[in-house]
Amino acid sequence: MRLNYITKTVGLGALGVVLAANLAAAQCPAADTLEPNDDCLTAVPLAAGTYTTLTVEGAGGVVNEDFYSVNVPVGEILTVDCLFSNAGGDVDVYFYDPATSPNCGGEAAGDYLVRGFTGSDNETVEWANPNAVPTTIIVRVELFSSVACNDYDLVISTAPDPCVAAIDDGLEDNDSCATAVALASGAQTGLFTSISDEDYYLVTVPASEILTVDTTYSGSTDVDLELFDDLACTNQVDFSFSFGGNGQVEWANASAAPVTVVLRVAPDAGTGSCNNYDLNVATAPDPCLDPLADDSFEDNDDCASAVPMGDGLYPGLFVSKADSDFYEVSVADLDTLTVNLFFATATADVDVYLYDDPIACGDLTSYLVRGFTGSDDETISWTNSTGGTQTYYVQVVVWASSSGECNNYDMEIIGSGGSFATPMCFGDGSGVACPCANESALGAGEGCNSSLGYGGILTASGSASVANDDIAFTITQGRASQPSMLVQGSSLIGTAFKDGVLCTGTPTERVEVVFLDANGEGTTVSSIVTNGNVTPGDTRYYQQWFRDPGGVSPCGTGSNFTNGLTVIYN
Numbered sequence: 001m002r003l004n005y006i007t008k009t010v011g012l013g014a015l016g017v018v019l020a021a022n023l024a025a026a027q028c029p030a031a032d033t034l035e036p037n038d039d040c041l042t043a044v045p046l047a048a049g050t051y052t053t054l055t056v057e058g059a060g061g062v063v064n065e066d067f068y069s070v071n072v073p074v075g076e077i078l079t080v081d082c083l084f085s086n087a088g089g090d091v092d093v094y095f096y097d098p099a100t101s102p103n104c105g106g107e108a109a110g111d112y113l114v115r116g117f118t119g120s121d122n123e124t125v126e127w128a129n130p131n132a133v134p135t136t137i138i139v140r141v142e143l144f145s146s147v148a149c150n151d152y153d154l155v156i157s158t159a160p161d162p163c164v165a166a167i168d169d170g171l172e173d174n175d176s177c178a179t180a181v182a183l184a185s186g187a188q189t190g191l192f193t194s195i196s197d198e199d200y201y202l203v204t205v206p207a208s209e210i211l212t213v214d215t216t217y218s219g220s221t222d223v224d225l226e227l228f229d230d231l232a233c234t235n236q237v238d239f240s241f242s243f244g245g246n247g248q249v250e251w252a253n254a255s256a257a258p259v260t261v262v263l264r265v266a267p268d269a270g271t272g273s274c275n276n277y278d279l280n281v282a283t284a285p286d287p288c289l290d291p292l293a294d295d296s297f298e299d300n301d302d303c304a305s306a307v308p309m310g311d312g313l314y315p316g317l318f319v320s321k322a323d324s325d326f327y328e329v330s331v332a333d334l335d336t337l338t339v340n341l342f343f344a345t346a347t348a349d350v351d352v353y354l355y356d357d358p359i360a361c362g363d364l365t366s367y368l369v370r371g372f373t374g375s376d377d378e379t380i381s382w383t384n385s386t387g388g389t390q391t392y393y394v395q396v397v398v399w400a401s402s403s404g405e406c407n408n409y410d411m412e413i414i415g416s417g418g419s420f421a422t423p424m425c426f427g428d429g430s431g432v433a434c435p436c437a438n439e440s441a442l443g444a445g446e447g448c449n450s451s452l453g454y455g456g457i458l459t460a461s462g463s464a465s466v467a468n469d470d471i472a473f474t475i476t477q478g479r480a481s482q483p484s485m486l487v488q489g490s491s492l493i494g495t496a497f498k499d500g501v502l503c504t505g506t507p508t509e510r511v512e513v514v515f516l517d518a519n520g521e522g523t524t525v526s527s528i529v530t531n532g533n534v535t536p537g538d539t540r541y542y543q544q545w546f547r548d549p550g551g552v553s554p555c556g557t558g559s560n561f562t563n564g565l566t567v568i569y570n
């Protein structure tokens with residue numbers, strides 16, 4: 001995003017404005033010999049050639065842009081190179097057609113034909129004349145910078161447009177929706193499209209199958225794809241505004257009969273006026289519409305038919321928008337249930353919900369906790385503090401606005417806590433109050449709220465066996481991309497400290513530094529037995545201490561603690 005810089009003079013009034021303008025004038029060289037060319041009406045006609053030591057102003061109370069007019073012959077392409085040193089201020093270039101933008105428009109998309117506005121030195125702008133008559137183009141040069149002025153050179157050239165003389169492919173004339181040419185599945189190579197000669201194709205998609213069209217190309221001109229499910233090309237169902245060599249569109253025919261769709265192929269006018277390209281068209285049975293694609297736990301489509309599950313990893317599961325999955329899990333009192341979903345969002349985004357009410361289960365609003373990030377994978381955790389064994393229901397869904405209709409996923413269920421790691425020291429006010437009334441939701445099993453609006457959660461996996469040495473601690477709901485530290489105590493305390501409640505008492509050990517990922521999660525990898533110097537029979541207390549920087553933590557200290565865990569080693 002670009003910002004417009006405005007020079008302000010404070011306390012000097014009109015005199016300050018005059019002084020600022022005089023200062024700007026003193027800092028800039030004299031106007032170049034092509035002045036005055038300060039607006040569209042005073043644009044100076046330029047022929048092909050090189051024009052040096054031009055000056056543009058844009059700050060210090062003075063705005064003095066430059067305008068030029070260039071005649072572009074029929075079938076030729078105009079190239080303007082603007083050469084300058086960025087140290088003096090960033091210079092941008094815009095092309096306008098005075099026939100459609102008589103005042104040389106503005107900087108909003110659609111006002112200009114094309115522009116060069118990179119933040120680096122120099123700009124190169126091209127425009128091909130698609131008209132049947134010579135066309136005059138207005139070239140606008142502006143200074144995008146807080147400095148007063150900059151010098152620049154212009155190199156103007158016109159040359160025959162290779163797209164005008166190019167030989168079209170053998171599928172012409174397919175230049176409109178009405179003249180679209182039928183295209184069979186398979187590869188089509190050596191095709192050609194241009195601004196004045198777009199390509200349209202008809203593709204028939206069998207019932208319950210999915211169409212995939214890939215395009216590949218070389219060169220600097222990008223090739224865009226649009227897909228319509230009606231023969232009038234009014235209802236766009238997918239598009240690919242590709243960059244740098246490839247693009248893809250997809251569409252699934254969910255009807256019981258074949259459907260013919262229209263594919264439009266056109267160059268991106270902002271990158272060039274024509275290009276060659278290859279297409280690959282394929283149709284295949286849509287797994288999201290195929291009941292045989294579902295997993296062995298079907299039919300588990302509602303809470304009443306939820307499948308009972310225990311701890312473990314369940315790979316190769318399947319879910320679609322039309323067919324959510326439900327699982328039933330029993331959790332003992334004070335145990336923490338963790339559910340991990342592993343998947344790739346390239347297919348469809350998958351979310352997970354947890355309920356304790358079999359009546360409201362599945363309504364997507366009465367949940368206890370949910371995982372609904374836009375990134376790959378989801379993790380939810382919940383501690384049972386009901387005083388007895390509780391039945392929970394896990395719902396796995398495809399996000400309603402996901403571009404994909406279905407996905408495969410792996411699910412991991414961990415009833416962490418229990419006999420070897422008992423959750424305690426919650427930041428919900430049930431014990432010690434949080435330092436600045438930043439208590440988390442009662443029953444959430446979290447530490448005190450961080451700047452994220454909820455507390456961090458610490459869980460354990462493996463076992464409390466010293467001989468096995470396989471215990472690991474995982475933090476979730478921490479601050480993304482921040483360091484954290486597993487802290488071990490030999491005694492249990494409860495005191496407000498930093499933004500949380502510290503429960504790990506003397507002697508306190510700093511066991512391992514864990515860097516959290518983009519989801520605010522991380523797991524220990526070293527030997528807790530060795531680092532914590534524990535032996536069979538020892539009782540130890542654990543918390544994760546994590547950074548919450550940026551001056552936005554609730555109590556302003558910049559760090560916080562998760563809930564605690566008690567582990568009795570054997």
